[in-house]
Amino acid sequence: MTSAEETAAVRVHDLWKSFGQQTAVAGIELALPAGRFIGLVGPNGAGKTTTLSMVTGLLRPDRGTVYVAGHDVWADPAEVKARIGVLPEGLRLFERLSGHELLAYTGRLRGLPGAEVDKRADQLLDVLDLAGARNKLVVDYSTGMRKKIGLAAALLHNPEVLFLDEPFEGVDPVSAQTIRGVLERYTRSGATVVFSSHVMELVESLCDWVAVMAAGRIRAQGPLTEVRGDATSLQEAFLNLVGASGKDSGGTLDWLGNVQAPLLDESPRGPGQSPETATPPRRNDTGRHP
Numbered sequence: 001m002t003s004a005e006e007t008a009a010v011r012v013h014d015l016w017k018s019f020g021q022q023t024a025v026a027g028i029e030l031a032l033p034a035g036r037f038i039g040l041v042g043p044n045g046a047g048k049t050t051t052l053s054m055v056t057g058l059l060r061p062d063r064g065t066v067y068v069a070g071h072d073v074w075a076d077p078a079e080v081k082a083r084i085g086v087l088p089e090g091l092r093l094f095e096r097l098s099g100h101e102l103l104a105y106t107g108r109l110r111g112l113p114g115a116e117v118d119k120r121a122d123q124l125l126d127v128l129d130l131a132g133a134r135n136k137l138v139v140d141y142s143t144g145m146r147k148k149i150g151l152a153a154a155l156l157h158n159p160e161v162l163f164l165d166e167p168f169e170g171v172d173p174v175s176a177q178t179i180r181g182v183l184e185r186y187t188r189s190g191a192t193v194v195f196s197s198h199v200m201e202l203v204e205s206l207c208d209w210v211a212v213m214a215a216g217r218i219r220a221q222g223p224l225t226e227v228r229g230d231a232t233s234l235q236e237a238f239l240n241l242v243g244a245s246g247k248d249s250g251g252t253l254d255w256l257g258n259v260q261a262p263l264l265d266e267s268p269r270g271p272g273q274s275p276e277t278a279t280p281p282r283r284n285d286t287g288r289h290p
């Protein structure tokens with residue numbers, strides 16, 4: 001292990017993953033510093049989830065190495081998993097447990113003493129505004145409540161590095177603020193948060209370090225101010241980096257909007273011919289009814 005691998009919370013070298021013909025991650029290099037609030041941003045299909053899955057030991061890379069907290073994820077998975085917390089995309093929870101039971105179970109799996117698990121679970125439920133739902137079954141939780149209990153489970157063992165895939169998706173502004181407060185407090189203590197998001201304003205307001213990903217490659221990484229450069233916002237810098245200036249759909253969607261009359265099918269219909277099986281309507285050039 002080199003000294004660089006010791007200081008970085010996450011170090012990725014030449015990481016590749018393909019699904020059939022589709023290359024999802026194309027030989028990326030990442031060095032994410034410890035103690036930072038790090039945002040992994042990129043458009044749909046950029047490869048963020050695939051990257052986070054490989055970095056957290058959930059998906060085996062085709063090639064490359066990943067070190068987290070100084071340990072090789074794929075050579076030494078138990079060491080790494082003891083040091084990280086993960087809130088993955090499409091999180092599956094034990095639905096028939098209550099929120100408190102889920103945390104108690106997770107804590108015991110992590111090897112924490114029962115009394116400590118109870119103390120931490122109660123505090124997390126309280127801070128995340130879930131105390132009133134502590135005995136409710138997880139199956140009856142809302143989307144935002146599921147994110148919060150997933151976050152509590154990921155934090156329970158006080159991991160060195162926390163990975164969150166779209167943690168604010170489906171979360172209302174009040175809950176988002178709560179989650180934010182918990183994460184800020186956590187990073188202030190020296191821990192590292194790595195989270196993926198499409199929401200640039202959020203990344204800009206939360207993160208001090210960002211990695212921009214597009215088409216399976218890292219386009220930029222570094223302190224937020226460096227990546228933003230001369231752009232007025234991270235959003236603008238991001239659009240410049242990924243080369244997406246917004247497509248002009250004016251020519252192809254000329255039927256959209258400016259509704260005057262409904263487009264009706266006036267072709268003759270034989271007896272018993274239902275609307276579903278009728279001949280498709282003929283359109284004039286504008287797609288509107290003449």
Ligand SMILES: Nc1ncnc2c1ncn2[C@@H]1O[C@H](COP(=O)(O)OP(=O)(O)OP(=O)(O)O)[C@@H](O)[C@H]1O
Pocket residue numbers: 019022023024042043044045046047048049050051
């Ligand atoms: N299990 C899979 N099987 C086949 N293709 C996959 C699979 N997982 C991801 N991909 C493909 O890999 C590419 C990267 O997907 P990924 O989910 O990592 O992107 P993402 O940046 O997380 O996107 P989003 O922000 O939309 O969630 C996409 O083209 C996707 O279709």
